[in-house]
Amino acid sequence: MSSLPVPGINQQASILRPDQLPATDRGAGARTVPLVTTARGATSFLNGITSFAPGAVIGHHLHNVAESVIVLQGDAVVDIDGVRTPLHVFDTTFVPANIPHHFENASDSEPMKIFWTYASVDATRTLVESGEHSRIDEEHPGGPDGSVRIVRETARITVLPGREDAFEAAIAEAAPLFQRAKGARTFVLERSQENPREYRLVVGWESISDHTAGFRGSADVERWRGLVSDSIAGLPEVEHFHHVLTAF
Known part of the structure; x- marks a missing residue:
């Protein structure tokens, strides 16, 4: 990541390079690299990239804010409240708040990758099966100490x-x-x-x-x-x- 000072503005512009940033192991073959976070200057949204190994599936969950996802690589399946839909590169989803969903890698041999955006820096994730609840901005490297509460x-x-x-x-x-x-x-x-x-x-x-x-x-x-x-x-x-x- 490199920062670019902007004259007359307190915050800095940034160039974020995913391969140079720390990642979080989500388990079950999924790995997330957070990009724009509150620690990096976000004020109204969060985004990042999640990579799925062949056959990887993340747990069914919901968010308190709207989420949009773009498939960057490979073939995916999205399950939105029980409705399963195949997705290909650049297919984009919009899921309103509080609707259970998850993504899967549709291939047993090729990787899959998505780019996600949450509509608020106060976005949370709640796992449907366990009820586990956390702020998105605190799940990633740096944790609670790395995020900013406005x-x-x-x-x-x-x-x-x-x-x-x-x-x-x-x-x-x-x-x-x-x-x-x-x-x-x-x-x-x-x-x-x-x-x-x-x-x-x-x-x-x-x-x-x-x-x-x-x-x-x-x-x-x-x-x-x-x-x-x-x-x-x-x-x-x-x-x-x-x-x-x-x-x-």
Whole structure:
């Protein structure tokens, strides 16, 4: 893996080479190489490659988020809730959350390989037979210590009448200030349907201290305050949240 610094952005771009990355033995002839993970900068999805030896079958399981799989090599069989379908190279599956499924190598003599993507960094796997449950990002080399649990700063902001457009423009201008801040991962603005002057700004941080001691102690915080101060009615109500459950 090689990293490519990007000017003005806290995170780095990466080139990931599967043959140079650690793999996890899944048992029964399956082996997984995680690619984009939270430790490597993922903010909204996870992906990787699983190789199947001839005849290999992984256990029936389900995820709490949607999954898509592309066959990269060989011939496969996918079992989606009891419906078995043969797959060939570049055939692609989409399986919604909480639907039991698994993949098999259809050949007894040739290897098979799939590329998988989960629709959230909080994806989990539950084995149907045993009930064993784990986070995808913690199954792989590095385990829990190698993954990143995002803390979300949520700021509820009331905007002065007639200043909604100016406020939204100021938030867009402020986004680069956050993107270059240490530990900042995501930046999302939402507007209330029922109360159009009410907004919610959600910033994902690698830790609370990245926000409270890092960003708040930086020169950029004054620039941030200056951009929005003319548009807001009072100080934002700020809280920090951590993930508890993604059900689907």
